[in-house]
Amino acid sequence: MLAHIFRRIVATIPVMAIVALFVFSLLYIAPGDPAAVIAGEQASPEDVEKIRKGLGLDRPFVSRFGEWSWHILQADLGTSMFTGLPVTQLIVQRLEPTLSLMVVTLILSITIAVPMGVIAAWKAGTWVDRGLMAFAVLGFSVPVFVVGYVLAYVFALELDWFPVQGYTPLSAGFWPWLENLVLPAIALGCVYIALIARITRASMLEVLQQDYIRTARSKGMGQSGILFVHALKNAAVPIVTVIGIGVALLIGGAVVTESVFAIPGLGRLTIDAIVRRDYPVIQGIVLLFSLVYVLVNLAVDVIYTLLDPRIRY
Amino acid sequence: MLGSAVPVPADVAVEPAMPDVLPPIKVRRGLAGFVYRHPTIAFGAALLIAMLSIAVLAPYLGTVDPTALSPAKRTRAPSAEFWFGTDMFGRDVYSRVMYGARVSLTVGFSVAILASLAGLAVGLISGFVRWADGIIMRIMDGMMSIPPILLAVALMALTRASVTNVVTAITIAEFPRVARLVRGVVLSLREQPYVDAAVAAGTRGPMIILRHILPNTLAPMTVQATYICASAMIVEAILSFIGAGTPPSVPSWGNIMAEGRALWQVKPFIVFFPAVFLSLTVLAVNLLGDGLRDMLDPRMAKRL
Numbered sequence: 081m082l083a084h085i086f087r088r089i090v091a092t093i094p095v096m097a098i099v100a101l102f103v104f105s106l107l108y109i110a111p112g113d114p115a116a117v118i119a120g121e122q123a124s125p126e127d128v129e130k131i132r133k134g135l136g137l138d139r140p141f142v143s144r145f146g147e148w149s150w151h152i153l154q155a156d157l158g159t160s161m162f163t164g165l166p167v168t169q170l171i172v173q174r175l176e177p178t179l180s181l182m183v184v185t186l187i188l189s190i191t192i193a194v195p196m197g198v199i200a201a202w203k204a205g206t207w208v209d210r211g212l213m214a215f216a217v218l219g220f221s222v223p224v225f226v227v228g229y230v231l232a233y234v235f236a237l238e239l240d241w242f243p244v245q246g247y248t249p250l251s252a253g254f255w256p257w258l259e260n261l262v263l264p265a266i267a268l269g270c271v272y273i274a275l276i277a278r279i280t281r282a283s284m285l286e287v288l289q290q291d292y293i294r295t296a297r298s299k300g301m302g303q304s305g306i307l308f309v310h311a312l313k314n315a316a317v318p319i320v321t322v323i324g325i326g327v328a329l330l331i332g333g334a335v336v337t338e339s340v341f342a343i344p345g346l347g348r349l350t351i352d353a354i355v356r357r358d359y360p361v362i363q364g365i366v367l368l369f370s371l372v373y374v375l376v377n378l379a380v381d382v383i384y385t386l387l388d389p390r391i392r393y
Numbered sequence: 394m395l396g397s398a399v400p401v402p403a404d405v406a407v408e409p410a411m412p413d414v415l416p417p418i419k420v421r422r423g424l425a426g427f428v429y430r431h432p433t434i435a436f437g438a439a440l441l442i443a444m445l446s447i448a449v450l451a452p453y454l455g456t457v458d459p460t461a462l463s464p465a466k467r468t469r470a471p472s473a474e475f476w477f478g479t480d481m482f483g484r485d486v487y488s489r490v491m492y493g494a495r496v497s498l499t500v501g502f503s504v505a506i507l508a509s510l511a512g513l514a515v516g517l518i519s520g521f522v523r524w525a526d527g528i529i530m531r532i533m534d535g536m537m538s539i540p541p542i543l544l545a546v547a548l549m550a551l552t553r554a555s556v557t558n559v560v561t562a563i564t565i566a567e568f569p570r571v572a573r574l575v576r577g578v579v580l581s582l583r584e585q586p587y588v589d590a591a592v593a594a595g596t597r598g599p600m601i602i603l604r605h606i607l608p609n610t611l612a613p614m615t616v617q618a619t620y621i622c623a624s625a626m627i628v629e630a631i632l633s634f635i636g637a638g639t640p641p642s643v644p645s646w647g648n649i650m651a652e653g654r655a656l657w658q659v660k661p662f663i664v665f666f667p668a669v670f671l672s673l674t675v676l677a678v679n680l681l682g683d684g685l686r687d688m689l690d691p692r693m694a695k696r697l
Contacts, residue, residue, distance in 0.1 A: 098535025103547060110551035117553055217683065221676035223627045225634055225650065226668040233661055244658070332542030336631050339654075350543075354550055354637045362550050370539045 081385060088381050092374050099370045100152060103363055104145055107135060118161070118357040134161055135359065157364035162356045167364035170349060177247045177345035181268065181337065182330055184261045189269040189276060190323065196273070197280020197319075198307050204285060212277065219274030224333040228267035228340035235263060245342035260343075268337040272326050279322040283315035290314070316387050324380035331369045431688055437680030444674045448494035459488040459644045489644040490666050496645035497626045497674060500560055504625035505618040507564045512571020513614065517602065519572065520579025530576070533569040541566035542628055546637050554640040559632060563625045574617055578610045612689040619682030623675045630671055646671045 107114050115132040116123070123131075136144045151158065157167035200212040236244040242263050248256040287293065288311055296306050338347030346365055353361035421429050428435040519529040536544070541563070548562035582588055582605065591601050632638030633647025634654075641648055646667035653663030 094531060095534050095538055098532055099538050102532075102535055103539070106547055106551055110548070114551045117551060217679055218676065221623070221679050222672045223630055223668075223675070225631070226672055229657060229661070229664055229668065233657075237658060328540040331540040332628075332631070335542065335546075336634060339635060350546065351635045354546060354635060357550055359550055362547050366539060366543045366547050369543055373540060374538050 084385060085382050088378055092378055095374055096371060099374075100149060100367060101145070103366050103370075104148060105141075107137065107359065108141060114359070118359060120357070131161065152367070157367065158360040160353075160358055160361050162353075162358045162361075167360050170361060171346065171364055171368060174344065174346045174349045176249060177343045178334055178338065178347065180247075180250065180257065181261055181264055181334055181343060181345065184258070185265040185269045185272065185330060185334075186323075186327075188265050189272045192269070193273040193276035194280050194312070194319065197277040198284055198312060200277065200281040201284030201288060202303070202307055204281075209281075213281070216274040216277050219270045222270065223336075224267055224271065225336045225340050227270050228264065228337055231263045231267050232341065247341075247343045247345070260341075264337045264341045264343060267340070268330060268333045271329050271333065275326050275329070276319065276322055280315065280319050283318045284311055287311045287315040313387070317384060320380055320383055320387065324377045327376045328373055331373060431684050433680050434684030434688065437677045437682075437684055440673060440677035441681060444494055444670075444677060445498060447491055448498050459484065459492040460642065486649065486663055486666055489649050490646070490670055492644045493646040493649060493667060494670065494674070496556060496639055496643060497629060497671060499556065500563065500629040501622040501626040501674075501678065503560045504563045504567060505622035507560065508568040508571055508621050508625075509614055509618045511564065511568040512573075513575050513610065515568070515572040516575025516610075517579060517606070519576040520583070521598070521602075526576075530573070533572050536565075536569045537573075539566075541624070542631055545628055545632055546635075549632060549637040554638065556639050556643065559629055559638050562632075563628050566628070567621050567625065571614065571617055571621070574613055575610050578613060579606055582606055582609055616682055616686045616689060619678055619685060623678040623682065626671065626675055626678070 110117075113128075115128050115135060115137055118135075119128045119131050132138050136148075148158075155168055157171070159165070160167055160170055163170070196212055200209045203209045232244055235241045243260055246260055248260050250257045284307075293306060293311060296310050301310075334345070335347035335350050337343070338345045339351055346368075349361065350365050352358075353365070420426070515529060515533070519526045519533075539547075544566040545559075545562040548565060549558065552558045552562075585605075588601060588605055591605060596604075629638055629645065630647035630650070633645050634651045636651065638647055639645045641652075649667040650664050653660065653667075657664045
């Protein structure tokens with residue numbers, strides 16, 4: 081068990097190394113001259129040269145990559161080309177809102193999607209099932225910012241139940257913090273809920289056909305006990321997998337959701353960096369989010385072994 | 394010989410004909426039958442064809458120049474003259490939305506095709522060339538660890554805004570998934586007796602790929618391609634929305650929404666119309682994908 085977890089942790093190192101190498105190489109393999117693109121149309125040749133120096137593009141690839149990786153290992157993600165501040169500092173400043181949004185979305189999505197999938201599987205073939213699955217297809221198809229605007233328009237502008245925009249730090253109290261995050265979390269969670277609900281239904285349908293479910297039923301166990309104790313536990317592995325994979329959707333969606341709801345998080349930092357073509361900042365954000373994604377999926381792998389003792393490596 | 398030569402005596406019981414208790418099976422043929430059997434595909438395809446028609450026929454749908462500015466008529470509400478209203482530069486939102494279909498569909502289809510081809514090539518190499526497999530799959534794992542939108546954002550930050558660059562960026566972000574799918578199919582097919590037989594018969598590698606491998610990858614790849622198409626259209630809109638996508642001069646749905654963003658609390662229609670069209674188009678492609686999956690892989694149909 082511990083050996084397995086250790087092996088999995090070690091296995092993430094090459095993946096992260098490749099992510100870093102790839103993100104770094106983009107500067108070199110991008111078509112045209114990145115320094116000229118970043119400088120913009122009106123830049124003088126001196127400006128372009130300054131940016132080239134700043135990015136280290138005037139030096140050989142290998143030595144530059146070595147130096148860059150060494151800094152990264154010390155949590156030094158470079159310096160923002162626009163503000164001149166360390167990228168790590170910029171990211172840490174913006175971390176809380178994004179992290180809050182993602183955690184709230186994750187909890188909300190799982191608590192909605194799993195029962196949804198379970199009920200759809202239980203009522204398979206009926207209009208309840210069809211309705212829930214139609215909702216899931218819709219959830220896949222309506223882009224996150226569209227959901228965001230609709231929710232904000234209806235529940236914030238018209239009904240005035242929630243604040244339209246903004247973010248309140250957790251230090252200002254739990255309820256004010258949560259109040260600001262409800263609408264963004266629902267908007268961001270839509271795709272995620274659809275994804276988890278579909279897999280939950282599919283996985284449950286398979287489990288519900290097993291003999292031990294019939295046994296449980298024949299010994300007089302109640303429906304909810306069968307569904308949530310016997311069946312869901314056995315159906316959990318694919319569900320947990322999708323929860324892990326879906327975090328990539330959450331990360332991408334968070335950038336947009338923050339922009340719709342004016343949340344000053346990493347998404348805002350990303351958008352500002354795009355407008356200013358501040359590549360070191362973008363690089364840092366991409367690396368951080370990839371690391372989060374890899375770590376989440378590492379956690380998923382560990383949860384497998386806890387959920388299903390049959391899984392041994 | 395014998396059976397037919399000996400005549401059946403008159404007093405021997407002959408098995409009676411099956412009683413006609415089963416109702417006759419109604420066979421539905423042609424298009425109507427297809428629509429009956431695969432309603433999701435039919436609905437998705439019809440919706441998609443409608444959107445394609447809008448894209449192709451945009452100049453003939455009562456539109457005006459989607460980039461024509463008329464500052465005197467800015468932010469008008471929808472009316473008989475401006476069906477979807479006008480934006481803050483006085484441009485006709487209806488015309489912009491109709492022309493916007495071109496960008497979304499071009500990006501969606503181009504990415505689906507290019508990502509499938511790139512993924513197919515890499516997947517085949519990885520599945521057949523043993524020594525390259527480990528390296529290629531580690532690289533694909535690494536690329537798949539970068540959330541697609543962020544990978545596209547990083548690429549767009551280094552290149553000039555253009556539809557071509559958007560297509561390239563999203564293709565790079567999406568193709569590793571196809572590569573992994575194709576590799577999986579190849580690895581399972583390599584163990585099939587008929588592939589062994591083909592090898593034993595001296596069939597050359599390319600011929601085995603063409604005859605045995607490609608036909609088997611086609612079904613899962615088609616389904617995957619529709620999902621990539623849907624996802625590419627959403628990513629394009631998101632990129633344009635956050636300012637990393639198609640240049641502002643091109644009317645794409647994402648751009649229209651990005652421009653309407655500042656005014657959405659007072660003039661929600663500027664954001665609303667492109668949003669509806671984008672959602673319907675993505676829905677059409679997703680339905681098509683779900684339907685194709687059910688049709689091409691009945692085993693999956695039962696599960697999902």
